[in-house]
Amino acid sequence: MPGPIQSIERAAAVLRLLASGARRMGVAELARALELPKPTVHGILRTLQLVGFVEQSPDTGKYQLGAALFHIGSSYLDGNELRTRALNWSDSLASRSMESVRIGTLHENQVLVVHHVFRPDNSRQVLEVGALLPSHASALGKVLLADDPVGLSLADDEPLKAYTPATITDLDALSDTLEQVRQRGWASDVEELVDGEVSLAAPIRDRRAVTVGAVGISGPVERLCDEKKQPRTDLVSYVREAARSISRELGAIPW
Amino acid sequence: MPGPIQSIERAAAVLRLLASGARRMGVAELARALELPKPTVHGILRTLQLVGFVEQSPDTGKYQLGAALFHIGSSYLDGNELRTRALNWSDSLASRSMESVRIGTLHENQVLVVHHVFRPDNSRQVLEVGALLPSHASALGKVLLADDPVGLSLADDEPLKAYTPATITDLDALSDTLEQVRQRGWASDVEELVDGEVSLAAPIRDRRAVTVGAVGISGPVERLCDEKKQPRTDLVSYVREAARSISRELGAIPW
């Protein structure tokens, strides 16, 4: 019976919509967005509520994501070998570089952050685990795109979004950058996603030498770059060494 | 049509099983556990894979949770008002107490950790957001149980598990403790979950004065307790003040 199960597909679509839409949504609202009859959507919601994947505000009647979904989703991290192996090394990268560290994987042409170590000072920082970053405007993303077999092909569906004046929006320019990333073995993003913010990243490879993730640091341009706005070479080394260590932990042959 | 949708219920069961079972699982394994025919389970898995909720190892053929599920689940936190409002206050609680801070809600008779601030030193700590704690053996849990309308009634399904010699395993004893928690307005756990570990917590209430969560700190017994193994009163005050501040932020009338 090679054919997906309709009701499950629809339930997933409902969940995705509830996740993207910032706020709680009503049955009618969801039904309109999915172009489905109201009772159909309601049946799905009722079931999702039963299993705890969505919750309903008793007063407004609107729906939002449920705690059970959150808990189940977070146990994805336990099974994620990349993250498990990388825990120690990312900590030490954070203390060597004195910057915040992130580890990401490619997911639907974006970077899914699976681990995040705060900068080792006591400043307030927001946890970004589970967040998605644009792949063309972050160092993590460039590293992942550069080695991805599918690579840029998916990207041409929609134009590259400009986040700052420095964001690469031209496909050919990006392609050149990725070629450079492949050759150098690391990537940078200098104020391409957020003004004043810089990030550096290097690839993590598994035993088959396939790039399965990327590790990198990010911080203000004053600390990560020299006076010519070039990434500091010592930090680049730290990142590359961390990436290599994690790769070795995953069974990769040092390259 | 008041009746849950079978296939969605089953899909949820599959996901729950994949989340609890530490490792990747095969079709046959899942089918046996759920007492369903193999092709049925396979159909569900195929659909879940299509939407990215599960992934399949290309070599072993076994299944594990997928990245999409993780990302959707993590956006539960955005819509969680409790967590959003509590961010600032938990940070300052962490720096005042110099201990790690956690915020939790009751979920299926356990404590779901929705926020976690590391202890403000540079030690290595594991992120516990998304984890579940036993409610009878943690300060957070006691606070939540004490004010829960359903409360202990659910607990008598299965006996209280002993984690350490100090864990409260007797229902009557727990009931007395909860009464005390209600009166004092805060709860403690002295080596009841982990040897040498102590936690303190206080309730967070919303505008209707309903307890919607709890905030607390945890750390080694030497730092959190005095020589009589009693929680330090200054730390208790910090925790209670933080809880009250968050409650006020949620619209509660100071009690």
Added chain:
DNA sequence: TTGACCGTTCGACCATGTCGAACCCACGGC
């Protein structure tokens, strides 16, 4: 080779989910 086990495909039956119509609220304009 054999057998046991795996993940996967096939296809017919009929249980199951679907969706138009109708219901009951809470609002808000008239």
Added chain:
DNA sequence: GCCGTGGGTTCGACATGGTCGAACGGTCAA
């Protein structure tokens, strides 16, 4: 006050769409 419009929810007949026994191709150990 009344009706109209919107919300979330229930009903029920129809047929779509999911289910599961049987069978297929693969891998591994004996």
